[in-house]
Amino acid sequence: MRDVELRHLAAFVAIAEEGSFGRAATRLGYTQSTVSQQVAALEKAVGGPVLDRPGGPRPARVTPLGAVVLERGRDLLSRSAALGDAVERFKAGDGRIDIGTFQSVSSVILPTVIRRLRDEHPGCDIRLSEEEPDTPQIGQLDLLFYDGRVAGDVERVKLLDDPYLLVAGAGDFPEGPVRLARLDRAPMVAWPLDCDQPEMEEALARGGAHPRIVFRTAVNDALLSMVRAGLGCAILPWLAVRGANVETDPALSIHELRPALPAREIYLHWPAGRTLSPLATRAIEIAVDVAAEVGESS
Amino acid sequence: MRDVELRHLAAFVAIAEEGSFGRAATRLGYTQSTVSQQVAALEKAVGGPVLDRPGGPRPARVTPLGAVVLERGRDLLSRSAALGDAVERFKAGDGRIDIGTFQSVSSVILPTVIRRLRDEHPGCDIRLSEEEPDTPQIGQLDLLFYDGRVAGDVERVKLLDDPYLLVAGAGDFPEGPVRLARLDRAPMVAWPLDCDQPEMEEALARGGAHPRIVFRTAVNDALLSMVRAGLGCAILPWLAVRGANVETDPALSIHELRPALPAREIYLHWPAGRTLSPLATRAIEIAVDVAAEVGESS
């Protein structure tokens, strides 16, 4: 009782429905003799006849054993078709994709990427997770946005350089660039010390600026509200500034820094050495495009 | 996207579980190169890679596309195994059998047949139907007991001759055979006129006996109660007499008839020209055996 072939079952089902080997052959695009041999193979596989051939123009009928095979065979064939459909849908871009993001990273880029991805593949299942492990890991994610390089067996592409800008109350500083030294001992609000923040503050120190951090939060809106309230100024990456519509806020002013701080680098990571899903491949392309568009408007 | 072969899926699933082509090959009894080619065929069929081969001793990993194929493939394989199981169970004698019986026919034989069948095949599904069409038909039945020959495209075997006996009140007749002529004008109880009854009464008439039928019912116990009550005597087939334990009833006596009436013939029918299920085949054998045992004790 070894291998039943799907093709044999298909022939058998066709015969059961058509009532004749010849018509089944026509339906399947085979020859009558081929169908006959397929049934013979199936009968050998199951160890008994599945069809009664009354002879003459009378239709073939399934035997009791054939009824058992027919029921299960139909099921098997429909599952096989389901497999084909699933593969087709997958290749068309449907399916699931798990994307990781951290902190305030890509509050500008990611929504656009997701919007375009959903527009292209309405059936896809996009899952976002915003985690904060000490060491960011790719884990089971398909894609991971991060402002820096993630360790591990990953490939990455740099989406853009995200320069730091000074956000202050309107009138606090004269328009135009601000020298770093002017920020020494100045009151500031800032992000918490995870994320890229420590590197940024070290760079500030190297430039001679040792600001007094009077408030820390990861929520950009809260930071900006504090700046508006006169608690202090803030140094934020350009993306965060842009995402909060700071440019149009009359209570705030934006200044470049001199010398400039090393820009934050936004990377997109994915597991190395693995075949990516079409969805993930496309998402990377879209992310690069979006980053380029965002970057050239700076 | 050609036809996926079950054997290719089996190889793929084995690799996914073993993590290596070679171990999968060992498990399946193939060579490593064969398994490699099976996966290649599968990948050609689905139109993309289903496994990442990191190279070296690192285990193979399924790709996103492979995950889709794996999920459905496992399902397909388990269904295939289910087909095999179902066939095995069927050939072992499990499965369904529809048996038809009519009237009081085989109140002795049929229960024994069913008991033995159930003892041999505890998992089988035996369905009895007792119908009474004007013209008995095999219909969708696998087996049909009937006291006479059923018309249609059927095969049959005669299980036994069932001679008619006279059942009377104790002392109504002297012990031993009774001449038919003595029953002329005698009060009798009898079966209704369907079934084999008309033929029997004609035979009585040809023997010169024109009894007065004072009560008709198909229920044997009711007939015998009437005989005990002195309403009249009854002519019943030997099987019916035996089934009701008349022999040990001191209020009743049993007599052969002279000349004997033509015996009722009990036939077992099944559809002609169709392959029978193992269960039906065995049921026929058992029925013949049981009929022989019953017959030789007469």
Add this chain to the structure above:
DNA sequence: ACTGCACGATCGTGAAAAGCGATGATTTCC
């Protein structure tokens, strides 16, 4: 009874594939 007629089985053939063993390329570990 004879003859079409439709149906399925069977045979021979060429092409495709399954499976095997051996060999090669690649990567990790020591």
Add this chain to the structure above:
DNA sequence: GGAAATCATCGCTTTTCACGATCGTGCAGT
């Protein structure tokens, strides 16, 4: 820099697949 493990690939034989042609068979129409 090997040793070991892994998978791909090549040549080869055996099996299977599919086809066309032919044959046997039961039914129906003459």
